Amino acid sequence: MLQLGKWDEPMRRAAIRRSFKAADSCIIVYRGVDIGWTQITERDTDYNLTQIQILAEYCGLGIGSRIIRDLQDRASCEGRTVSLSAVRTNRAIELYCRMGFRVIDPNATPIIDMVWTPTERVT
Numbered sequence: 001m002l003q004l005g006k007w008d009e010p011m012r013r014a015a016i017r018r019s020f021k022a023a024d025s026c027i028i029v030y031r032g033v034d035i036g037w038t039q040i041t042e043r044d045t046d047y048n049l050t051q052i053q054i055l056a057e058y059c060g061l062g063i064g065s066r067i068i069r070d071l072q073d074r075a076s077c078e079g080r081t082v083s084l085s086a087v088r089t090n091r092a093i094e095l096y097c098r099m100g101f102r103v104i105d106p107n108a109t110p111i112i113d114m115v116w117t118p119t120e121r122v123t
Helices: 009-019 063-078 092-098
Strands: 025-030 033-042 046-054 081-087 111-116
Touching: 025 063, 033 063, 046 063, 063 081, 063 092, 081 092, 092 111
Parallel strands: 046 081
Antiparallel strands: 025 033, 033 046, 081 111
16 A cells, blocks of 8 residues: 555545445355455446455455356346446456456546446456
């Protein structure tokens, strides 16, 4: 984070506090163990994947991909897009790109916005 040069921890914490909505949040359970959480906000023409957090020891098992694919399927049936934001150095950005998300502004930093539309589905 420090290499980005623009990270402001108090500002990011305040932003998370402002955006957190318990009603939009779910605990991710894998084989009976709580391993993470998601927050998906439904908007008029979009689902915003506000948060997806999975404990490190459960990353790479396809759990996040499955959650995102299910959300893409739901959005596709409803004619909606899926959007998300990520810190530029987040390793999950590669996953998002493989799943058909595109970066809206490649010059944005430290947070980039991405969007998926039903026609961009990658299997």
